Amino acid sequence: xxxxxxxxxxxxxxxxxxxxxxxxxxxxxxxxxxxxxxxxxxxxxxxxxxxxxxxxxxxxxxxxxxxxxxxxxxxxxxxxxxxxxxxxxxxxxxxxxxxxxxxxxxxxxxxxx
Amino acid sequence: xxxxxxxxxxxxxxxxxxxxxxxxxxxxxxxxxxxxxxxxxxxxxxxxxxxxxxxxxxxxxxxxxxxxxxxxxxxxxxxxxxxxxxxxxxxxxxxxxxxxxxxxxxxxxx
Numbered sequence: 001x002x003x004x005x006x007x008x009x010x011x012x013x014x015x016x017x018x019x020x021x022x023x024x025x026x027x028x029x030x031x032x033x034x035x036x037x038x039x040x041x042x043x044x045x046x047x048x049x050x051x052x053x054x055x056x057x058x059x060x061x062x063x064x065x066x067x068x069x070x071x072x073x074x075x076x077x078x079x080x081x082x083x084x085x086x087x088x089x090x091x092x093x094x095x096x097x098x099x100x101x102x103x104x105x106x107x108x109x110x111x112x113x
Numbered sequence: 114x115x116x117x118x119x120x121x122x123x124x125x126x127x128x129x130x131x132x133x134x135x136x137x138x139x140x141x142x143x144x145x146x147x148x149x150x151x152x153x154x155x156x157x158x159x160x161x162x163x164x165x166x167x168x169x170x171x172x173x174x175x176x177x178x179x180x181x182x183x184x185x186x187x188x189x190x191x192x193x194x195x196x197x198x199x200x201x202x203x204x205x206x207x208x209x210x211x212x213x214x215x216x217x218x219x220x221x222x223x
Binding site: 034041043044046089093100103 | 144163214
């Protein structure tokens with residue numbers, strides 16, 4: 001079945017460093033991938049979308065890549081800050097039904113001051 | 114700014130009760146979604162609607178129904194609440210390319 005997988009281990013990094021989170025997809029080829037941020041007890045907030053024909057996309061301190069060979073997207077936060085601490089979710093479109101998304105379980109990021 | 118509101122932040126209901134969760138969006142989106150989120154299981158789609166009175170089952174529709182009589186409002190109904198429906202319920206609206214979520218309703222069924 002179509003799957004989106006994210007590293008379940010929490011990522012702890014020092015303030016100012018670059019955080020890199022991974023999203024892998026299996027058993028299908030999504031046309032696009034999305035990244036969301038979720039704070040505890042709140043709904044996810046959309047951050048970025050990258051299409052399969054785009055290698056890289058940037059928004060302020062955020063950078064997302066899409067590697068169709070590795071079947072992977074990387075999400076980078078440069079010059080990380082404690083306020084970036086949250087869970088980050090990856091989602092991909094569903095082959096055959098473009099209204100639905102397939103969601104990863106998310107990776108928790110903690111940025112230590 | 115897009116706003117998606119949900120009728121309650123916290124709700125406690127008894128087993129067997131009929132429960133209504135309401136969601137309202139102010140951006141004239143055609144698509145609206147209901148998810149539940151549980152630790153270790155992530156976001157799971159219950160139902161979605163792509164137009165007024167149109168709906169489609171998601172991945173876990175059993176025990177739920179929905180209603181969309183007006184474009185801005187999408188309701189989730191638990192016909193007879195059970196303890197395994199204790200969860201965080203999230204409503205979203207938008208396109209497949211970008212979804213806007215409400216704050217969530219934490220439902221506890223006792």
